[in-house]
Amino acid sequence: MKTNNDAYDAVVVGGGAAGLSAALVLGRARRRVVVIDAGAPRNAPAAHMQGFLSRDGMPPAVFLAEGRNEATG
Numbered sequence: 207m208k209t210n211n212d213a214y215d216a217v218v219v220g221g222g223a224a225g226l227s228a229a230l231v232l233g234r235a236r237r238r239v240v241v242i243d244a245g246a247p248r249n250a251p252a253a254h255m256q257g258f259l260s261r262d263g264m265p266p267a268v269f270l271a272e273g274r275n276e277a278t279g
């Protein structure tokens with residue numbers, strides 16, 4: 207019998223780049239994952255990301271939205 211205790215294999219606290227990367231890897235390992243995020247990334251004041259290969263100039267919010275889509279998939 208399934209209980210609430212085994213609804214998820216992992217809980218990731220924080221949905222920034224680190225947490226979403228962890229969720230992506232866990233999902234690919236066929237683990238059921240929930241991400242809990244307060245929605246306050248440390249780089250929120252920055253208009254653009256710099257020096258991040260392949261994402262140079264991208265707004266951080268766009269980067270996180272794409273990361274959430276990728277992890278959800």
Ligand SMILES: Cc1cc2nc3c(=O)[nH]c(=O)nc-3n(C[C@H](O)[C@H](O)[C@H](O)COP(=O)(O)OP(=O)(O)OC[C@H]3O[C@@H](n4cnc5c(N)ncnc54)[C@H](O)[C@@H]3O)c2cc1C
Pocket residue numbers: 219220221222223224225242243244245246247248249250251252254255256257258
């Ligand atoms: C002003 C600024 C500009 C920057 N510019 C760049 C740049 O141009 N290029 C670059 O490569 N790097 C940049 N960085 C660094 C980059 O932002 C960080 O390396 C990156 O955000 C770290 O990702 P993270 O997932 O560890 O943390 P964060 O992005 O801070 O995400 C953590 C998330 O977890 C949530 N959280 C934390 N505690 C809890 C809790 N108890 N419960 C629920 N949710 C929680 C927060 O709300 C947040 O959404 C910048 C940083 C700052 C401060």
